Amino acid sequence: MPLAPEDASITFDQLTLDPYPIYRRMRAETPVIRVSSIQRTFLVKASDTKMVKDDPELFSSDDPRTPMQPAFRAHTLMRKDGAEHLRERKAIMPALTPKAIQANWAGLYEEFAAEYLDRLPKTGPVDLFTDLCGPVAARILAHILGIPEATDEQMMRWSQELIDGAGNFAWRPEPFEVTDRANAEMDELFAKAVERVRAAPDASAFSVMVNADDPIPTSQIYSNIKIAIGGGINEPRDALATLIFGMLTNPDQLEQVKAGEDWGKAFEEAVRWVAPIQASSRLVTRDTQIRGFDIPKGDTVMTLQASANRDEEVFGDDAEDFVVYRSKNPHQAFGNGPHHCAGSHTARRTVGKIMAPMLFERFPNMRLPDPAAVNWRGFGFRGPINMPVIMG
Amino acid sequence: MVKVTFVAADGSETSVEGEEGASVMQTAVANDVEGIVGECGGSMMCATCHCYVDDAWISKTGERQHDEDDMLEGAASEVRETSRLSCQIKLDQSLDGLVVHLPDEQF
Numbered sequence: 225m226p227l228a229p230e231d232a233s234i235t236f237d238q239l240t241l242d243p244y245p246i247y248r249r250m251r252a253e254t255p256v257i258r259v260s261s262i263q264r265t266f267l268v269k270a271s272d273t274k275m276v277k278d279d280p281e282l283f284s285s286d287d288p289r290t291p292m293q294p295a296f297r298a299h300t301l302m303r304k305d306g307a308e309h310l311r312e313r314k315a316i317m318p319a320l321t322p323k324a325i326q327a328n329w330a331g332l333y334e335e336f337a338a339e340y341l342d343r344l345p346k347t348g349p350v351d352l353f354t355d356l357c358g359p360v361a362a363r364i365l366a367h368i369l370g371i372p373e374a375t376d377e378q379m380m381r382w383s384q385e386l387i388d389g390a391g392n393f394a395w396r397p398e399p400f401e402v403t404d405r406a407n408a409e410m411d412e413l414f415a416k417a418v419e420r421v422r423a424a425p426d427a428s429a430f431s432v433m434v435n436a437d438d439p440i441p442t443s444q445i446y447s448n449i450k451i452a453i454g455g456g457i458n459e460p461r462d463a464l465a466t467l468i469f470g471m472l473t474n475p476d477q478l479e480q481v482k483a484g485e486d487w488g489k490a491f492e493e494a495v496r497w498v499a500p501i502q503a504s505s506r507l508v509t510r511d512t513q514i515r516g517f518d519i520p521k522g523d524t525v526m527t528l529q530a531s532a533n534r535d536e537e538v539f540g541d542d543a544e545d546f547v548v549y550r551s552k553n554p555h556q557a558f559g560n561g562p563h564h565c566a567g568s569h570t571a572r573r574t575v576g577k578i579m580a581p582m583l584f585e586r587f588p589n590m591r592l593p594d595p596a597a598v599n600w601r602g603f604g605f606r607g608p609i610n611m612p613v614i615m616g
Numbered sequence: 617m618v619k620v621t622f623v624a625a626d627g628s629e630t631s632v633e634g635e636e637g638a639s640v641m642q643t644a645v646a647n648d649v650e651g652i653v654g655e656c657g658g659s660m661m662c663a664t665c666h667c668y669v670d671d672a673w674i675s676k677t678g679e680r681q682h683d684e685d686d687m688l689e690g691a692a693s694e695v696r697e698t699s700r701l702s703c704q705i706k707l708d709q710s711l712d713g714l715v716v717h718l719p720d721e722q723f
Contacts, residue, residue: 278657313661314686321663321690322723552648562659569692569723 228265228517230258236394239603243502244544247531256517262393263289264505264524268531270538270556272514276506276527277561280305283506285563287524290505295389295403296454298447302563313566315440316448319368319429322569328427330573333364337579341586345615352611353465356583361461364574369449369456370428371417379457382406386454391604410453414446452567455605459500460571462607467494467580469608470546472592477548482584486548491576493548496539496555502530502606504559529556530606589616618707618714622649623670625720636709640702640716641665651718658703660684663691664722665702670715674698677705677714693719 231254234246239262250257250268258265267273276283286303293299301312318324340360344350362379366372374382389403414430421431429452433445440448467490471478481490508523519525533555534543558565584590591614592598598608617633620643624630634643644652644665653664660683669677677700680688684704688695702716 310661318690322692323690326692552650558655560655561657562661564655564657564662568655572723 225513225516225518228256228258228514228519229254230260232260234259234261236261236603240601242600243530243603243606244534247528247534248544251531251535256515256519259526262526264393264526265519266526266528267514268528268535269515270532270535273527273529273532273556274560276525277504277556277559277563280562282509282512283525284509285309285506287505287507289524290390291392291395291400292390294400295386295392296447296450297404297407298443298450300447300451301444302451305562309562312440312444312448315433315436315445316429316452317566319427319432320566320570322573324427325368325569325573329364329368329570330578332367333574334578334582336360336363337574337582341582344587347616348614350613350615352468352613353461353608354610357461357465357468357611358457360579361457361464361574364570365452365456368429368570369452370421370426370430371413371449373416374413378409379453382410383453383457386450387458387605390454391602393603407450410450411446414449418442418445455501455565456567456570458605458607459565459567460575462498462500462605463491463495463571464575464579465608465611466498466500467491467575468583468611468613469592469595469598470494470497470548471584472590472613473595474546474548477546478584481548485581487580488572488576489553490548490580491572492553492555493546493550495557495571496533496553497546498600498606499529499533499555499557500605500607501557501559501565502602503528503604504563527556529559532556587615590614618643618709618712620644620707620711621713621715622651622667623715623717624651625718634707636707638707640667640705640707640714642703643707644702651722652702653722654703655723660687660701660703663687663689663701666691666693666695666719666722667700667702668696668698668717668719669700669705670717671698673711673714673716676710680704691719692721692723 255269285305301309358380359376362376366374385402385406389399392399417430421434425431425435504527506525510521512519536543558568601609621631632647641654645654655664656662684701
């Protein structure tokens with residue numbers, strides 16, 4: 225069989241600014257395609273991305289060419305499989321289960337939600353992305369992780385810097401210089417957190433890992449916390465911002481969601497429509513084929529959740545539209561298989577069950593006068609980078 | 617084929633035919649049964665395929681394993697004696713007619 229066709233024209237910047245038309249064309253014409261600017265074989269069909277994610281033996285997370293390694297200065301669990309991945313994941317997992325979120329963090333988040341909404345003006349223009357979506361996601365995450373002394377600004381900056389480093393597929397030097405400084409700052413704070421939770425255990429992720437009967441190495445505890453910072457702010461932040469955009473640009477659906485209290489459905493549609501985590505790399509461990517193309521051992525495939533979530537075969541003719549009341553919504557925004565997103569429950573509980581209904585109840589006359597003024601960015605991680613609304 | 621009936625929290629029933637060797641979770645997901653999510657695809661890395669085996673079928677579906685217990689500890693809904701991760705129940709002819717009840721939420 226032939227190798228997949230190669231595309232030398234698509235640039236990283238194009239994928240960052242407006243990837244969806246590119247993915248639509250790929251789904252129609254070249255569902256398996258090597259993209260030379262990213263040095264990955266793109267898989268854009270939902271059935272292929274799911275197949276890859278569900279088969280960690282053939283498609284390993286241990287990608288030796290990942291920019292994540294220098295960005296996080298760690299071999300994170302995101303790039304491990306099997307027993308090693310399981311051990312590190314199980315270390316942090318007790319702090320992030322639906323039950324733990326509900327028992328330990330939902331109440332606190334409700335307080336933060338109310339507090340952060342109180343800060344917003346009752347009328348006039350507000351950028352909800354910078355004034356609400358980011359800060360409140362940062363605040364609850366700092367507490368869940370066990371570093372409440374980190375400021376919102378620090379949390380958001382570290383998160384963005386880690387994301388920019390992990391998404392540095394062009395391997396530019398500057399993003400890694402930035403993450404080196406971020407890592408040093410985080411490590412300093414983490415050392416204090418370790419001492420604190422040893423002295424006074426609590427329900428936080430740090431405490432759960434540090435005080436475990438058989439703890440994983442400190443380096444991997446730090447790595448897990450950084451993964452949570454890197455992926456635990458943008459996901460609820462961007463999910464909330466996208467949900468706000470989707471609701472304000474579809475007022476008929478907003479009325480229906482309010483009447484039916486269907487914020488959970490609105491949340492799932494928001495993350496389907498724009499997956500906060502758009503792409504994942506997998507190393508091919510032995511020669512295989514996908515859709516009639518040879519995928520040789522050593523190749524790196526990239527599953528495009530962004531594209532799978534808009535696959536017309538799964539979501540129909542309105543796959544590119546924001547539609548809360550789909551008959552079904554089997555999106556891959558949180559991945560699937562052993563590496564599905566460990567923070568998905570936090571995002572669902574905080575955004576879908578608490579913040580979204582609270583926000584729209586408090587500000588029933590909120591509107592988005594110029595949807596075109598919203599700027600969307602990101603290839604590996606994507607969302608709006610502003611949300612200029614009028615509160616009332 | 618093996619018949620499985622899923623009883624939703626609201627009492628509605630959905631009966632589907634699963635293949636021998638497939639798990640109850642795979643059968644639910646493949647047939648769009650709402651109420652079973654199966655986020656981790658059956659690698660016992662989440663508890664979103666939590667189900668309650670009907671009393672009449674408990675002795676046939678087998679015991680919960682230790683790892684399964686660990687994962688169920690984090691389930692969104694109440695864990696009962698009859699709780700199982702449906703990804704850990706493999707279908708065979710002895711389970712034809714199996715009935716499982718679904719929790720009110722998976723996350």
